[in-house]
Amino acid sequence: MSIVAPFIAFLLVGAFAAYHRLRLAYWAAITATLLVACWLVGANPIATAIAAIFVALIAVPLLIPAIRKPLITSPLLKFFRKVLPPLSQTERIALETGSVGFEGELFTGDPDWNKLLNYPKPQLTAEEQAFLDGPVEELCRMTNDWEITHVHADLPPELWDFIKKNKFFGMIIPKAYGGLGFSALAHHKVIQKIASVSSVVSSTVGVPNSLGPGELLNHYGTQEQKDYYLPRLASGQEVPCFGLTGPFAGSDATSIPDYGIVCKGDWNGANVLGVKLTFDKRYITLAPVASLIGLAFRMYDPDGLIGDTQDIGISLALLPRDTPGVEIGRRHFPLNSPFQNGPIHGREVFIPLSQLIGGVEMAGKGWNMLNECLAVGRSITLPSTASGGAKAGAVVTGAYARIRKQFGLSVGRFEGVEEALARIGGKAYAISALSQATAAAVDRGDVPSVPSAIAKYHCTTMSREVISDVMDVIGGKGIILGPRNFAGRSWQAAPIAITVEGANIMTRSLLIFGQGAILCHPWVMKEMKAAQNPDFKAGVEEFDRNLFGHIGFAISNAVRSFWFGLTGAKIGSAPGDDYTRRYFRKLDRYSANLALMADVSMLTLGGKLKFKESLSGRLGDVLSHIYMTSAMLKRYHDEGAPQADQPLLAWAFHDSVHKIELALSAALRNFPIRPVGWLMWALIFPWGRRAEAPGDRLGHRVAALLMAPNEARERLAHGVFLTPCANNPGGRIASYLATAIAAEPVERKFLKALKTKGIEALDYGAQLDEGVREGWITVEERKQLEELRAITLETITVDDFDVHELRAASYYDLPQHKRQPREAA
Template identity: 75%
Template sequence: MSIAAPFLVLLILGGLAAYHRMRLAPWVAVSAGGLVLCWLFGASHAATMVAAVLLAIVAIPLLVPAIRLPFVTTPLFGMYRKVLPPLSETERVALEAGTVGWEGELFGGKPDWNVLFAQPRPTLREDEQAFLDGPVEELCSMVNDWEITHVHADLQPELWDYIKRNKFFGMIVPKEYGGLGFTALGNHKVIEKLASISSVVSSTVGVPNSLGPAELLMHYGTTEQKDYYLPRLADGREVPCFGLTGPWAGSDATSIPDFGIVTMGDWNGARVVGVRLTFDKRYITLAPVATLIGLAFRMYDPDHILGDKEDIGITLGLLPRDTAGVEIGRRAMPLNSPFQNGPVRGKDVFIPLSQLIGGEAFAGKGWQMLVECLSIGRSITLPSTASGGSRIAARVTGAYARIRKQFGLSVGRFEGVEEALARIGGNAYTITALAEASAAAVARGELPAVPSTISKYHCTEMGREVIKDAMDIHGGKGIILGPKNYLGRAWQASPIGITVEGANIMTRSLMIFGQGAILCHPWVLKEMKAANNTDASQGLREFDSALFGHIGFAISNAVRSLWFGITGASFGAAPGDEYTKRYFRKLNRYSAVLALMADTSMLLLGGKLKFKESLSGRLGDVLSQLYIASAMLKRYQDQGSPAADRPLLAWAFHNAMHKLELSLSAALRNFPVRPVSWLLWALVFPLGRRAEAPSDRLSHKVASILMAPGEARDRIGRGAFLTPGENHPAGRIDSYLPAVVAAEPVERKFQKALKGHEGRAHDFASQLDLAVANGWITADERRQLEQLREMTIDTISVDDFEADELRSSGYAAVVAAQATRAAA
């Protein structure tokens, strides 16, 4: 034992130093001290000397710059520059456009939770809350989604007028330009509430407050452009759209074929320098009604009117609708969610340089402008829409499952339905936390490139799961369309959010980890910048610092992953109370694992990693679930750690960890370098996978929350439009729940007495007469049961129509016109 002792001391102290991320010099000092103690307390002197020599062989070359730089760093620097994949200009801009927030801590392997908790609690301003309680509530009460989606295929004129008059299109426009000047959080809450009543209304309001002329002008517009256009956009005199997506390049702005040639032309009676545009865009929301078109195109200057550069690059312009040559195509029909959408085309359309967003100074900078603003827009509109939809679905489905009975029992009491209810509740809890977290990041002034993709992808995917489960529970109530149906259109619209603003397959496979691996990593971007530094001497010193920081970082993550895996993350410092501390420890574990996996993947695959989309997607899932779980825990703390919410938090957290381990397992089992995958598995899962999906017992608790009045249920629905009304059947059904619960004991007493009576009373009224006559129930209880019957009928009833009522005259006219064209 005395022979092995010095080596065990080196191993243990090295492991402790790596776990705590100790720098090299202190680690060497501590290790040397340990060897001295071995010498003094009876360990083999020969073994101690050998251990000391090994320590010196490692430490001296690394601690002495005169040795390290020429003999270690310089050769590695040369090798790195040779294998480093070239960074294109578009990739460079994308990496430099965003900011790094909490996701950087998660990618660092040892998150500092104080950074998360230091973020202020998301709070609305007084004017934002007043707008929600006033104009937003009023607009929601005006909405008849059946008329919008089936009768008019558009918002009614009074809705358009109300939206413009109350500056819904100008929520993000600063007050000095006549807008509302809302924060991103205020914007989020408005879209969330509107989405709970109509996805058509929420998208109509959301798009002008997302990526488009207003946001781009606010960030990059000239003084003249801001002074003229922003007031008009704020009050609805101008309705904006933005043309990015085209038939040949989708939303890939770097490959768009739309082009503009710098030339001379006529504008408002004057001969000026401008751009002659040819473009073909499709899927452009609000295009059919837009008066101002934002456009992305590639700008060329073949005659060198502006300078020596011919290919100026991606540029953004503003086109008034009445500009000569602009063609607004016919409307598209997005899955019975008829928000205004259609193509925009143009050939030889001339605009002056003053119509470029930002003027001539921003010609060629459109890609950077788009990347910066896309991260903001992607953080708000679609996550908020999913959040509003999940809130109303959780509330009304819980009420429906309590009211609707089969075999004398509320359908929500059946275990199969409980499973679906639990998924709805848990996913709604997750979506709302994630959507609020991404909006809060923007409100703090961040440009959350990576969190925005996480939020967009996972909110829309989970939103689709919520509406699927809600449809399953409602059964026929959900599939029969009509004024009483509040789910069918949401079900039809669910793929829209998954498709737009970057299709989810691309978002998951390329963007989340693809950007995060470089942007969020504490060392990789520094190494890349050092390798590209034109000053070779300075680049070498920068690389030296980053490289050995990276090596220590990698060793630390390997040690932390193994330790957490062996102990099940049951030990170690962690924030939170006694209930949540275990959750934070799990996140500490998987943060280290993510960092280890990312480093290994980048080291072994290099530039090929960007083509390993399945691996990238799975590692992106790991980062996503870490971020999502953090958002849930932060929201739980911000709300005062309510005990009533614990089943929701527990279900959502265990579900996230289960998904995370499945993705990790798939990544390891399919890792291209098999011996490395075996080693990684031993570090990551030394005792095997342990995370389990939420239990049936936990699912029962979550389902019970949705089916009974209570503070946790109230918080799930907070922010949705729940006011009962003739045009809002979901609000009516939700409002019935307290009365239904109160009537259930009377109903059970009535049914029990009726079952034991030998007399016959077949209809409900006769049964009530019999019950009152025999003293089974009182007159007041009779009225309570009659009210229960009325509420139940309203809850379960569906619509029916005469055949002629279902024939849309507008659709018939379209069919006739198409037939005429085909015949011609």
């Protein structure tokens, strides 16, 4: 024992120091003190001396700058400069324009959870709440989604007028310019509520408040541009669209072939300096009805009219619809969700330089501008749309599953349906928390490029999974389209959100971890900037400071990962209450795992990592689910930690944790350098994977919450349109739930009488008459059963049509030779 004692002391102090992230000098001092103590109590002198030599070999060269910088830092900096992967223009701009909020803590391996919990609770102002309760509620009442999607393929004129009159297009425009000046949270709440009744209306309202002329002008426009255009946009006098995507430039927007040549031309009767544009855009929302077009193009100045640079770069401009040469024609038809969308074309369209967004000073900075605005748009519009649909789907489907009966039992009581209801409720809770968290980040002043990608990908993906389960539960009610169908259009529209503003496959495999590993990591960006410093001596100083901080950080996360794996993250201090403290400990573990995997992946794979999209996607899943569960815990505590919500939180949390471990497992099993993967497995999963998917008992509790009135169900439903009006079939079904539950005891009594008392009548009304005559039910109970029968019939009834009602009349009015759609690019 006297021989191994010094080495045990050496290892234990090292592990302790690494776990608690003590400075190297403290580690050396504590280790030296313990070794002296070992020697004094009789440890083997030779073993003690060898351990002391190890300490000296580590501490002396690392603690003395005169030794460390020339012998260690300088050679490593030279090597790092050689292996540093080159960044494309797209990647460089994306990294430069994003900011880091709480997601940066998740890469530390030791997140400051109190920072998260101390963020102010997101709250609406009285004015914003009044807008939700007034104009938004009225807009939802006016919305008839069946007529919009089937009859008109557009919003009716009265909806367009109402939206413009009440400044729905001006939510993000400051009050000084006639807009509403709402917070990102209010923007989120408005889109969420509208989306719960119609995705077409939510898209129509959302796009002008997302990426487009309004947001771009607000951030980057000249004062003259703001003064002229923002009031017109806020009032609806101008309807905007933005042309970015083209046939040959989808996700890689920096490669757009659309171009503009600086030249002189005629504008409003004068010969001025401007740009002659040639462009071909498609998938442009609101283009068919837009009066003002925002356009992204590559700007060239071959004659040096505005400077010495010929290829100026991506630039943004404003084109009035009536600009000569602009062609806005026919519409695209997006999956039976006919929001206004179509192509824009133009050849040699001349505009003056004053139409460049931000003026000549912002020429060539378009991609930077777009990245910041894309991050904000992805944070709100699409996640909020997903949240509205998922929350409404959960509440209405829960009511349907209670009212609809088969084999004398509510279909929601069958375990197979319970599983689907649990997924619906748990994912709706997660989507709601995640979408609100990213809106709150925008209100804190962040430009959340990584959280926006997380929210866009996971909210839209989970929403598609929710509507898939909704369709399974409601069966024929969902597949027969008509005014009574509350889910069919959502099912058809689900892939649209998956595709737009960055396809989800690309977002997962390239953006989330690709940006997060550099932008959010506490050391990597600093090291990259040091390596790019043209002054080598200054670079050494900067690189030295960051490199050894990074090394200690990596060692700490290796130790923390192993310790958390050994103990199951059940030991240690954590914030929260008695219920959530264990959840925060688990997230500490996965944060350490993520930080360790990020460092190992970047160290061993270098520039090849960005081509390992499967690995990047899996590590992105880990980051995403840690961020998502953080948002859930924040929401839970913001709402006063209600005990009734615990099943929803638990289901969503355990679902995410299970997916985190699956993603880590897949990343390790498929790690390109196999021995490294084996070593990481030993550190991260010393006992193997332990997290399990939510169990049946928990799923039963979640399903039960959706199928009965309770405070958790009300909180989940908060912010969606459930008013039981003529145009809202989902709201009507949800309103029937309490009545149906109240009648269930009477129904059970009557069904028992049918089986045991020998009722002879076959017609339901006659059976009720006989039941009253024989005294098996009272007159009041008969009324209850009649009402139950009526609301059940209304709940399950689907629509039918005459043949001519289903035909596209305008299409069949055309001559045969004109019925073929024009080929799209």
